[in-house]
Amino acid sequence: MSEVQNALIQAYDENQIQVLEGLEAVRKRPGMYIGSTGPKGLHHLVYEIVDNAIDEALAGFCTQIDVDILKGDVIRVSDNGRGIPTGIHPTEGVSAATVVYTVLHAGGKFGGGGYKVAGGLHGVGASVVNALSEYLELTVYDGTNIHFQRFEKGQYDEELKITGKTDKTGTMVTFKADAEIFADSTSYDYDILLNRLREQAFLNAGIKIVFSDLRDENAVVTETLYYEGGIRQFVEHIHSTRGLEPLSGEVIYISGTQGDSTVEIALQYNDSFNDLLLSFANNIHTTDGGTHETGFKNSLTKVINEYGKKFNLLKDGDKLLGEDVREGLTAIVSVKLTDCEFEGQTKGRLGNPEVRPFVENTVNEKLMCYLEENPAVARAVFDKSVAAQRAREAAKKARETARRKSAMESASLPGKLADCSERDIKYTEIYIVEGDSAGGSAKQGRDRRYQAILALWGKMLNVEKARIDKVYGNEKLMPVVTALGTSIGEDFDIGKLRYGKVIIMADADVDGSHIRTLLLTFFYRYMRPLISNGNIYIAHPPLFKLSRGKQIRYAYSDGERDRYIAELSGENSAKVDVQRYKGLGEMDPEQLWETTMDPETRTIIKVEMEDAVKADEIITILMGDKVAPRRDFIERNAKYVKNLDI
Numbered sequence: 001m002s003e004v005q006n007a008l009i010q011a012y013d014e015n016q017i018q019v020l021e022g023l024e025a026v027r028k029r030p031g032m033y034i035g036s037t038g039p040k041g042l043h044h045l046v047y048e049i050v051d052n053a054i055d056e057a058l059a060g061f062c063t064q065i066d067v068d069i070l071k072g073d074v075i076r077v078s079d080n081g082r083g084i085p086t087g088i089h090p091t092e093g094v095s096a097a098t099v100v101y102t103v104l105h106a107g108g109k110f111g112g113g114g115y116k117v118a119g120g121l122h123g124v125g126a127s128v129v130n131a132l133s134e135y136l137e138l139t140v141y142d143g144t145n146i147h148f149q150r151f152e153k154g155q156y157d158e159e160l161k162i163t164g165k166t167d168k169t170g171t172m173v174t175f176k177a178d179a180e181i182f183a184d185s186t187s188y189d190y191d192i193l194l195n196r197l198r199e200q201a202f203l204n205a206g207i208k209i210v211f212s213d214l215r216d217e218n219a220v221v222t223e224t225l226y227y228e229g230g231i232r233q234f235v236e237h238i239h240s241t242r243g244l245e246p247l248s249g250e251v252i253y254i255s256g257t258q259g260d261s262t263v264e265i266a267l268q269y270n271d272s273f274n275d276l277l278l279s280f281a282n283n284i285h286t287t288d289g290g291t292h293e294t295g296f297k298n299s300l301t302k303v304i305n306e307y308g309k310k311f312n313l314l315k316d317g318d319k320l321l322g323e324d325v326r327e328g329l330t331a332i333v334s335v336k337l338t339d340c341e342f343e344g345q346t347k348g349r350l351g352n353p354e355v356r357p358f359v360e361n362t363v364n365e366k367l368m369c370y371l372e373e374n375p376a377v378a379r380a381v382f383d384k385s386v387a388a389q390r391a392r393e394a395a396k397k398a399r400e401t402a403r404r405k406s407a408m409e410s411a412s413l414p415g416k417l418a419d420c421s422e423r424d425i426k427y428t429e430i431y432i433v434e435g436d437s438a439g440g441s442a443k444q445g446r447d448r449r450y451q452a453i454l455a456l457w458g459k460m461l462n463v464e465k466a467r468i469d470k471v472y473g474n475e476k477l478m479p480v481v482t483a484l485g486t487s488i489g490e491d492f493d494i495g496k497l498r499y500g501k502v503i504i505m506a507d508a509d510v511d512g513s514h515i516r517t518l519l520l521t522f523f524y525r526y527m528r529p530l531i532s533n534g535n536i537y538i539a540h541p542p543l544f545k546l547s548r549g550k551q552i553r554y555a556y557s558d559g560e561r562d563r564y565i566a567e568l569s570g571e572n573s574a575k576v577d578v579q580r581y582k583g584l585g586e587m588d589p590e591q592l593w594e595t596t597m598d599p600e601t602r603t604i605i606k607v608e609m610e611d612a613v614k615a616d617e618i619i620t621i622l623m624g625d626k627v628a629p630r631r632d633f634i635e636r637n638a639k640y641v642k643n644l645d646i
């Protein structure tokens with residue numbers, strides 16, 4: 001054998017070893033590549049493959065992407081693009097398509113074109129999906145031939161081969177997530193995929209995504225996601241699904257380019273007090289904002305103030321703040337860059353410094369033009385901002401009064417708080433309990449070293465329909481604020497939190513559910529970091545007590561009740577006593593401790609914000625003042641919930 005041949009064989013073997021080691025690393029530490037092996041990671045697999053098809057559409061070669069969930073939770077994604085190149089790769093010695101599916105690519109997209117992404121879990125590539133799939137089948141149509149290759153856990157026995165003739169072009173990928181990796185579940189949630197695909201269709205105007213759930217042949221669902229208007233329609237969609245009334249005029253749309261970078265912004269005001277600003281960089285949702293968001297916020301404030309000055313609507317020295325001009329605003333900011341840098345712990349923030357002045361300049365120039373050309377819209381926006389400014393000043397007064405009051409009551413912890421003795425929040429928890437009788441049982445039943453109890457009384461304010469000044473005066477919410485120690489809104493400081501776990505304990509009935517929703521809305525609007533930080537929990541009291549003689553079981557669902565009845569009654573079908581708890585108040589302190597408060601035996605549910613946009617939508621719908629969207633929501637979701645009592 002010649003030296004050259006030898007060297008070639010060696011290089012080939014080394015490549016193969018690298019490939020195997022690479023994919024093995026992915027299977028050993030999947031979390032490093034896809035974040036988690038829970039539902040989030042599972043759904044991420046689909047996004048990875050779809051992203052490649054979207055890139056092909058953005059490159060101008062593909063008009064339609066089909067995404068199907070097949071029987072057995074098998075995913076099939078196909079596009080009508082050029083098809084992944086099938087030629088032999090110059091250094092790897094196998095088809096380029098095989099390389100895409102077997103070689104780990106650090107960050108940026110391989111093969112040129114498209115947008116690069118640095119940091120984050122995005123763009124980890126098709127090979128990661130392949131490594132984590134029980135099997136994956138790749139079909140490429142190149143206009144002449146059909147090419148096919150099958151992989152199992154990322155490995156293949158046969159190379160890409162021609163299996164037939166075709167006159168179409170495109171790529172089709174079919175895969176089944178590996179249950180060895182996704183041990184909890186390999187079952188997809190239709191709504192999670194639908195939301196993400198719809199978001200992608202809004203962000204990339206003109207791409208048609210057809211999404212079908214074919215798992216149950218008797219209940220096939222198909223949605224065609226196609227938006228000529230792009231992010232303008234995203235804003236309209238947000239307003240209509242939440243039942244928010246647009247302020248006036250159409251959605252304002254601004255766009256600009258600089259070199260290879262583009263920015264697009266769509267915005268509209270509505271009749272609520274909350275703002276929703278969603279920002280994206282290369283189609284990735286930047287949950288913690290970044291330079292594009294900062295640029296937009298800065299220039300929005302600047303332009304509205306300048307407008308006020310120019311038309312003598314603002315007195316000298318009077319100034320609207322960012323929060324004033326954003327009250328009731330829904331805005332989408334989407335930038336596309338050749339190189340995105342994501343920062344922060346969860347890589348949710350765009351870092352590129354050059355993006356801020358780019359977005360600022362674009363908005364300064366184009367938004368001012370828009371306002372001058374549309375005086376009616378401009379006036380409505382300006383008046384809304386001034387109303388927000390007045391409310392902010394009223395809130396400031398209320399806050400100062402509240403501060404003075406709490407300074408006067410020096411001890412300042414609320415009277416209904418039974419505090420714990422431990423101070424380290426690693427160990428402490430507070431139970432927020434509705435009703436005096438449940439509060440009494442909780443106080444007696446608790447472990448007073450670590451568990452504090454706050455019993456609530458008085459009228460609960462629906463914060464969704466009120467501004468912050470009303471919160472400061474509310475007799476039910478203020479004790480919660482003082483007990484937690486963090487303050488609210490702009491003053492919020494998580495460093496002052498007095499309990500590591502904040503547990504809402506309410507009855508499993510209509511009223512309890514109402515209290516839970518109101519408190520969660522309050523935390524969501526005024527102490528949101530507590531939710532993202534994982535401090536908020538919901539206690540899960542049992543619904544039934546089952547006893548036969550000295551044997552006792554607590555059941556948390558109807559199914560559990562029936563199982564325990566069968567278990568306790570045994571072969572001789574003895575009578576089992578079934579007690580349905582109508583409220584926490586019916587439990588004595590020992591029972592309450594055992595079933596709901598003892599860290600060893602209780603179940604508490606952590607409130608998580610998987611998807612902030614969805615959470616905001618649900619809260620706006622459920623707690624807002626429009627009836628129709630709430631009815632729609634309940635009808636749509638009734639099939640999932642048994643005892644829905646909101």
Ligand code: 1YM
Nearest residue numbers: 052053056077078081083084085110111112113171
């Ligand atoms: C169902 C998933 O992956 N489509 C797809 C992928 C590629 C191309 C076209 C493509 C890209 C390029 C040139 C290029 C990819 N190709 C590569 C690589 N759908 C799906 N459609 N020709 C075709 O980027 O230059 C990676 S992805 F690297 F092989 F070119």
